[in-house]
Amino acid sequence: MNAGHAPGERRPGGALEAEVLGILQSTPQALTPGEVLQRLSDDLSYSTVVTVLSRMFDKGLLKRGKQGRAYAYAPVADTHGLTARRMRQVLDSGSDRESVLARFVEDLSLQDEQLLRQLLGGLPDQE
Template sequence: MSTTPSAAEGDPAEGGRRRPGQLEAQVVTVLVDAVGPLTPGEVRERLDPDGTLSYSTVVTTLTRLFDKGAVTRERDGRAYRYGAIRDAAGLVAERMSRLLAAEPDRTTVLRRFVSTLDNRDEQILRALLEEDSDP
């Protein structure tokens, strides 16, 4: 069973706001969990069975993910079916890499990023860096 949060969580219609990339991550998770490629309607149904998320929002999100190379798209009659290329964590990592690549002063960006990490995340990062430095 998937742990995908409901699309209504953080939904502006429900009084909250989604974090940047939250809906994209939820859509990718739905696609990763699916047996095969899904239509936008099938994605919407799995994300939001109550129907509060608009069909056009799902189509726009899927199109953006396709344009970023994060999902596949194949024609199925008059519609498209979408499939995942990478999981939600891969999508976030790619976004972080793009943001870092756009900044000429990477040292300052990384220093400030690390300074915002909580202790647990800092320890995870240190352990990952140590793994990569082992021969």
Template structure:
């Protein structure tokens, strides 16, 4: 994305998450920056990693003078975490869940029923 083009909101965060999920282990800021293959400033990558850590999306461990970052979970785990956050902010959980279930496809509704019944098909 050279030439001063800006990413859509959340696009850089998604790219960083993809880099970290593909990695064999935690990465430091420079490793993330290099794997993004972009002309991002080091400080930009530090900022996005710090924000993602602050949101609870990443863990970090001290490695020398720097931090190394890793996702707290895989993609399904992160999606489940977002769903819990939405529910935590809703006072009428029954209505929220009812509308969610009403919007499911027949296939997804069967999957949900199987999960609730303890079937792992």
């Protein structure tokens, strides 16, 4: 099967990772590279799938455990958790957290700002 691109054509950056992550998030148990390969919509080599899974593990997107001679991989969080994790990583990479957070809040829609205030109001103060 082909995922909408011609044979030999490169996928857009991150597309294979996104597809692999979707597969792993749609199953309750960890999957081995061979099991991921069976579920992918493209004809890829086993070594390509191992490489992608290893890189995703190195990025902190996946956890893994031994299953026979291979590793079995699972996401570290659901979609929302991974998005929050990426937001934290971007925030952590800046030198002026206050300015970054202030700009973020300024750019929120009124509805998102109200939701954020509601969520923060429900959290205990940590001093």
